[in-house]
Amino acid sequence: MEILTxxxxxxxxxxxxxxxxxxxxxxxxxxxxxxxxxYIVKQGASNWFNIKVPSIFYISTGIIIxxxxxxxxxxxxxxxxxxxxxxxxxxxxxxxxxxxxxxQYKGWNMLFxxxxxxxxxxxxxxxxxxxxxxxxHLFGGMGALVATIxxxxxxxxxxxxxxxxxxxxxVHYWHFMGILWIYLLGFILFIK
Amino acid sequence: xxxVETLTRExxxxxxxxxxxHFHDHHHGDKYQTGFLGHYVFSMDHKVIARQFLITGIFxxxxxxxxxxxxxxxxxxxxxxxxxxxxxxxxxxxxxDGVGKLSPEFYYALVxxxxxxxxxxxxTAGLSGTFSNLLIPLQLGARDMASPFLNMLSYWFFFMxxxxxxxxxxxxxGPFSGGxxxxxxxxxxxxxxxxxGSGMTLxxxxxxxxxxxxxxxxxxxxxxxxxxxTKGMSLFRMPLTIWxxxxxAVIGVLSFPVLASGFxxxxxxxxxxxxxxxxxxxxGGQALDRVGGSAILYQHLFWFLGHPEVYIIILPAMGxxxxxxxxxxxxxIFGYTAMILSILAIAFLSFIVWAHHMFMSGVNxxxxxxFVVFTLIIAVPxxxxxxxxxxxxYGGNIRLNTAMLYAIGFISMFIxxxxxxxxxxxxxxxxxxxxxxxxxxxxxxxxxVAAFFGMFAGIYHWYPKMYSRFMDETLGKVHFWLTMVxxxxxxxxxxxxxxxxxPRRYYSFDTxxxxxxxxxxxxxxxxxxxxxxxxxxxxxVNFFYSIWKGKKMTTQNPYGATTLEWTTxxxxxxxxxxxxxxxxxxxxxxxxxxxxxxxxxxEPAKEGEVVDx
Numbered sequence: 001m002e003i004l005t006x007x008x009x010x011x012x013x014x015x016x017x018x019x020x021x022x023x024x025x026x027x028x029x030x031x032x033x034x035x036x037x038x039y040i041v042k043q044g045a046s047n048w049f050n051i052k053v054p055s056i057f058y059i060s061t062g063i064i065i066x067x068x069x070x071x072x073x074x075x076x077x078x079x080x081x082x083x084x085x086x087x088x089x090x091x092x093x094x095x096x097x098x099x100x101x102x103x104q105y106k107g108w109n110m111l112f113x114x115x116x117x118x119x120x121x122x123x124x125x126x127x128x129x130x131x132x133x134x135x136x137h138l139f140g141g142m143g144a145l146v147a148t149i150x151x152x153x154x155x156x157x158x159x160x161x162x163x164x165x166x167x168x169x170x171v172h173y174w175h176f177m178g179i180l181w182i183y184l185l186g187f188i189l190f191i192k
Numbered sequence: 193x194x195x196v197e198t199l200t201r202e203x204x205x206x207x208x209x210x211x212x213x214h215f216h217d218h219h220h221g222d223k224y225q226t227g228f229l230g231h232y233v234f235s236m237d238h239k240v241i242a243r244q245f246l247i248t249g250i251f252x253x254x255x256x257x258x259x260x261x262x263x264x265x266x267x268x269x270x271x272x273x274x275x276x277x278x279x280x281x282x283x284x285x286x287x288x289d290g291v292g293k294l295s296p297e298f299y300y301a302l303v304x305x306x307x308x309x310x311x312x313x314x315x316t317a318g319l320s321g322t323f324s325n326l327l328i329p330l331q332l333g334a335r336d337m338a339s340p341f342l343n344m345l346s347y348w349f350f351f352m353x354x355x356x357x358x359x360x361x362x363x364x365x366g367p368f369s370g371g372x373x374x375x376x377x378x379x380x381x382x383x384x385x386x387x388x389g390s391g392m393t394l395x396x397x398x399x400x401x402x403x404x405x406x407x408x409x410x411x412x413x414x415x416x417x418x419x420x421x422t423k424g425m426s427l428f429r430m431p432l433t434i435w436x437x438x439x440x441a442v443i444g445v446l447s448f449p450v451l452a453s454g455f456x457x458x459x460x461x462x463x464x465x466x467x468x469x470x471x472x473x474x475x476g477g478q479a480l481d482r483v484g485g486s487a488i489l490y491q492h493l494f495w496f497l498g499h500p501e502v503y504i505i506i507l508p509a510m511g512x513x514x515x516x517x518x519x520x521x522x523x524x525i526f527g528y529t530a531m532i533l534s535i536l537a538i539a540f541l542s543f544i545v546w547a548h549h550m551f552m553s554g555v556n557x558x559x560x561x562x563f564v565v566f567t568l569i570i571a572v573p574x575x576x577x578x579x580x581x582x583x584x585x586y587g588g589n590i591r592l593n594t595a596m597l598y599a600i601g602f603i604s605m606f607i608x609x610x611x612x613x614x615x616x617x618x619x620x621x622x623x624x625x626x627x628x629x630x631x632x633x634x635x636x637x638x639x640x641v642a643a644f645f646g647m648f649a650g651i652y653h654w655y656p657k658m659y660s661r662f663m664d665e666t667l668g669k670v671h672f673w674l675t676m677v678x679x680x681x682x683x684x685x686x687x688x689x690x691x692x693x694x695p696r697r698y699y700s701f702d703t704x705x706x707x708x709x710x711x712x713x714x715x716x717x718x719x720x721x722x723x724x725x726x727x728x729x730x731x732x733v734n735f736f737y738s739i740w741k742g743k744k745m746t747t748q749n750p751y752g753a754t755t756l757e758w759t760t761x762x763x764x765x766x767x768x769x770x771x772x773x774x775x776x777x778x779x780x781x782x783x784x785x786x787x788x789x790x791x792x793x794x795e796p797a798k799e800g801e802v803v804d805x
Contacts, residue, residue: 016338016419023411023445031449034496038453038489042468047484118466122484125466129456 021169025176028137032180035133036187039126043191049121050192053185054110060103061185067096068178071145075171078164083157090149093174097142104135130184138177144170200748202759202774205794210772211423215335234348236340239764241347242326243658246651248351249318250732256309259302261725266294268718270700284366296699297386300369303697304387305361307372308395312402313357315505315643317350320444323508323650324413324437326658330757331431333422333774335767338415342408349405353398360394368395371697373494376469376487380461383475393462400455403448410448413441422756424776428532428804429793431755431780432525435532436511439539440504447500447543454493461485491553495546502639503542506606507535509646510577513599516649517581519753520596521588522789524781527580534573541570551619552626560619567617574610578603589784594668598649601676602642608680609638612687627697630690633683641679648672648731656750660762661742667734674727681720685713752790755780759794778803 042048074089108128116124148170151163199207235241262281265274275292278285284298325343329336337343360367369387370378374395382389417438421430430438457468467485474480518525525531547555547563581603590596612634615621625631648671655663694707701707749758756776760768774794782791786801797803 014419016415019419020338020342020411020415023414024407027407027411027445027449030446031453034450034453034493038457038468038493041489041492042486045486047471118460118464122467125460125468129460129466133456 015165015168017165018169018172021172025173028176028180032130032133032184035126035130036184036191039130039187040191042122042126047122049116049123051111051116051123051127051188052114053127053189054107054114056103056107056110057185060100060107061182063096063100063103064178064181067093067100068175070096071171071174075167078159078167081157081159086157087149087152090145090152094142094145094149097138097145100138101135101142104131107131127188130188134177134181134184137180141170141173141177144173200759202748202792202794205792205796206759206769206772206774209777209794209796210769210774212772213335215767215773216771234344236336236344237766238325238329238337238340238343239658239768241343242322244347245317245321245325245350246658248354249314249322250735252309252313252354253318254728254732256306256314257725257728259306259309261722262294263299263302263306264718264721266299266699268715270702297369298366299699300371300697301367301387301391304369304371305357305367308368308399309357310640311372311501311505312399313350313354315639315647316406316501317402319643319647320437320440320504320508321347321350321409322647323433323512323654324409324441326654327431327433327757328413328416328437329420330657330760330768331434331755331780332417332420332425333756333769333776334416334420335769335773337412338420339412342412346405346409346412349401349408353401353405356394356398356401360391360398363390363394365389365391367391373491373498374458375494376458376461376490377473380458380469380490381473381475381480382462396455396459396462400452403452403455406444406448410441410445413437414445417441422773422776425793428529429776429779431511432514432528432531432535433508433511435535436507436514439535440507443500443507443539443542444504447497447504450493451497454490454497457493458490488550488553488555491550492546495549496543498549499546500539500542502635503538505639505643506646507538509602509643509650510535512646512650512653513581513602514584515755516595516599516653517584518781518783519653519751520591520593520599521585522591522752522783523584523588524783524785525580526583527576528779528781530576531580534576537573538570541566541573545570548617548619548622551622557619564617564619568614570617571610571614574606578607578610593652594663594665594672595649595653597669597672597676598645598652601672602645602649604676605637605642605645605679609634609636609642613638624693625690627695628690629686629694629696632696633686633690636686637679637683641675641683644675648675651735653751654757655738655742656745657757657760657764659739659742660745660764661738662745662750663738663742664734667730671727671731671734674730675724678720678724678727682717682724685717689713749792754782754790754792756793759792 070089071093074086074093077085077089108131111124111127116127118125118128148167151166155163231237232240235244262277265272273291274285274294275287275290277294278287278292281294281298284295285292286295287293325337328334357367365386367387368374368379368391369385370392374392378384378388379392379395382392417430417434457466460466461468461470461482465482467482469487469490470480470482470485471487472479472483514525514531545563545567547559548567551560551563585600612630616625616631616634652663652668655661689707689710692707692710694701694710701710745762748760748762751758756774759774761770776793777796778791778793780793782793782803783789785791
């Protein structure tokens, strides 16, 4: 996609692509805000079972935090033109991302085996819906990460503005997904 | 490109004072404009996309209005045979002994589709999609939107949403028929009614695509307004149209995701057997095993979008009206800053009043008090805006062309419809008035007709910027008077029957003694509605006739307006300005200042002149 940034130098306070992403993230906040508000409203009504969250979700939380750190340093090494470290850290982030998905999947299975299925109680339905919606959004981030990795290995290493912006967008979105996950897990654990 | 002889004062100013962004150094233009597909279909030029939104909106407006005529025939003339509609409606007209009856299921489907189509496809996409696209870059001095590609996607998602909805009209069980708000359980259980099956599935798919369209469009509008303004165009020099579109986009981006979350839960309930919105339901005497959910929860999620949605519809109309009034009254808009603050206040309040749609749905009456108070407070910024519009007209040198007539008509509609809102905002009066024709009359006048008036004002006013020609003024005035008088004749009587308690959405009142004596009034409303509908066909003919045969635009700035779109060439080009981008030196409303009728925004300030307000 081509972005017209021609007159941006004069009025611009912020890169328009990055700014657009932030507006998109604001709308994602509203989506999860709505889901968690609905959770509170429903919880206040009758017929609600408290779920015991499988501990594997704590490990996945750790993984997503570490992946944010590796991606952060990938971005730092890109700016410093440390090509090989940049590639390694991008790859590491990708693997950590995959591990996160696997752990989430295992967590859902464990929850299912403990007797909490999608249908029987609304508390369970909410848990699967909210964590599933988060996984779906992170999947979008994985797509962007894969595109970045392909670029990193196929294109000649260069420090141009366009690529820098794209990397910056990926980093912001990835951190956002991490913070969102911590919020969602904390919400489910502490709102009782 | 203008030749040397035809250079206007503004052309010269832009040439001398504007700045070169090197846009025309590379040939972007060719990439977008060569070939039929690139130019007319998958265009990335904001002016083409605006026209795509408008023409698609007109198509849907005709379809939605035709539906209302069919169900008005049922309400006005329940005894008459509708067999003559059989070629159009097929099996939905049941003919027995030569007398054709509209099927009650299809009546509900028509009411549902009329609401969905008009609210989302016409008054959201057709109104803010058209004018945000057309005017944001032109009035801000930008070459195009921040992301022309996302802009194109926004239109095509809207188009796909429309196609899915259109398809749902033709399936054997018919389109969704549970009302445009799609409350569960009718929307959550495929077996609940005929339209709840495939019709509802397609409705959900269509509106999910529509949400994507609104989000892509909104992200683009906000980014463009905040980042791509030309030199000198500070936020408080922007025309009120842009303020309105900007705030509309912000509301859309924040409220549509909430609707999406409700849709996701609905999809889970429909397909995966969850019970977010379902509790202890019997269908055909059989108890379902779906327990633990709450139908009210969906209503909260729906109206958290639903109420901001009515401001998504009305704010662009307000912005357009402010601009058109000021231009054709040859006066600066009265209270520019107050107008902006009112828009912001309305936007803020729109998020904390949603439960006034649910006073009778079983929400706690003490919580209702909170919503009553904030609902009534909306009257304050609304009244400020009305006062400012009327004061702008006061003492103006008014040109009564069609655009101006519609702008003035908008004020009339907004006052009449707004006042009944004060009745409905009270939870106590709502016990009598909820779900009656009083509600129907209220929202049709204040956000249906009024928003249409704003849209018409915009179309007649900016038509030359879209097609380089004018629409026919005589036909335009005939259209205006038919619509103005006709709309009141349709909706005024509805207040009366609504106060008498006649409920909305009913197929027939045969069995209700209390409502039988309104049959003459219902006939009257139906006849008025048919006349208004024919009036709209005059507009459609005028619109398409004028694209090719309308009076040609001969000067860049036919109305003597101050804003930047009237400094672009008569024949639109990609990138909007042929050479430099204009530099802005003053606010958008310098009319009748220092002995001059108007001073465009590109004109530098004279020494000691106060250029802002």
